[in-house]
Amino acid sequence: MLSYKIFITFLIIFLAYVYKKYQINEDDISSTDPSKVINAWHKIIKDPEHKFTKVAVGINACVDLIADAVSVLKVMSVEPGGQQDHDILSSLEDLQESFHHHFAAGAAAERYFSERDVFNAIVQHAADLYGAQFSIGGNAALMTQKMAQSFPDLKYGVGARWGDTVAPVATRFITSHDVANSKASSLEYFFKAVSDYQPDLVVLSGLHMLEGQPANLWQERLKLTRDRLTLIDQQTPVHLELASMINEELMRMIASQASDDDVGFCFPFICDFC
Known part of the structure; x- marks a missing residue:
């Protein structure tokens, strides 16, 4: 619970920092004009300083x-x-x-x-x-x-x-x-490939599709994800890609896995809603 609170606190501080640093116009973010929204995001989205050459992407296709x-x-x-x-x-x-x-x-x-x-x-x-x-x-x-x-x-x-x-x-x-995708059936194969490939960036997508399955399967697949992520080199960034979600319980479970005591912040955790 403590690590979850730390995670939320860190997120709030980070968002406040980004808002102040880049002076994002709230009218732009909430605008229905796509060009204003795009321009607003361009103020904070920058190319990474480190260019990744080996990227592992999974799991939904x-x-x-x-x-x-x-x-x-x-x-x-x-x-x-x-x-x-x-x-x-x-x-x-x-x-x-x-x-x-x-x-x-x-x-x-x-x-x-x-x-x-x-x-x-x-x-x-x-x-x-x-x-x-x-x-x-x-x-x-x-x-x-x-x-x-x-x-x-x-x-x-x-x-x-x-x-x-x-x-x-x-x-x-x-x-x-x-x-298959809604059960995250390829998780084991993906992490086996990550272990063999040794990428310098891991992009993990598809966990949002668990919404179509019962809660006990969420727990099983998220525990597997957490356990396998701890085996990845701590210097390797992990990007979590989530699409539109409605189930708050699943969203909380994903967030809590990212801030679990066994995982902590051993990997950069990035959540992107598309």
């Missing part, structure tokens, strides 16, 4: 199916209705409510779809649309050939309309029924 969001919903006869975010999607109604919630806010999101048949129907309708494209997705793209899952990547532009709702920014809504 997929095949994205990119299609126009509003067109997909229309062809499936999904009309605008209520707005409510869901941890896990299990029906078209859940999809409608969660998508509408994020569409109205112009916020990117990624949610696990638990019902395989409904999910497959969404994929089929999206794939049949004119202009739909398949592309490699996920940070561990080289694993895609062995873990070929299609993720509907529902994109929309600024000003896109769905019923009476207008999107304030251009972004996307991703849903998936990817059992």
Whole structure:
């Protein structure tokens, strides 16, 4: 508990330092103008002083199916209705409510779809649309050939309309029924590869996908992650990449693992929400 408080305190101090040093304009960060947001982040994001030559990236990889969001919903006869975010999607109604919630806010999101048949129907309708494209997705793209899952990547532009709702920014809504990635099944293989490869930077992604699984699996996979991270050279930075998340309990568990007494700050811990 003490180390967790230290972690939170450190984070608050760091954010205050960054804010003062770079004088980030709050209006820019909260702006719906993408150029202002990008310019604000450019003030604090700099190239690393040390150039990494050996980078290990894992663990989630997929095949994205990119299609126009509003067109997909229309062809499936999904009309605008209520707005409510869901941890896990299990029906078209859940999809409608969660998508509408994020569409109205112009916020990117990624949610696990638990019902395989409904999910497959969404994929089929999206794939049949004119202009739909398949592309490699996920940070561990080289694993895609062995873990070929299609993720509907529902994109929309600024000003896109769905019923009476207008999107304030251009972004996307991703849903998936990817059992392997949602269980972080490749963690053991990834850390074995890290041990053999001896990279000078480790990028770990995909833990956010655990949201689609029960809490006991979260604990198991996060404990494995913590234990394996302690075996990495303390001088090797570790970047943790997290996408859109809704489950606060899982987020707290990930943060507590990063500040666990057995791990401490033996590795640089960077959390990036995309």
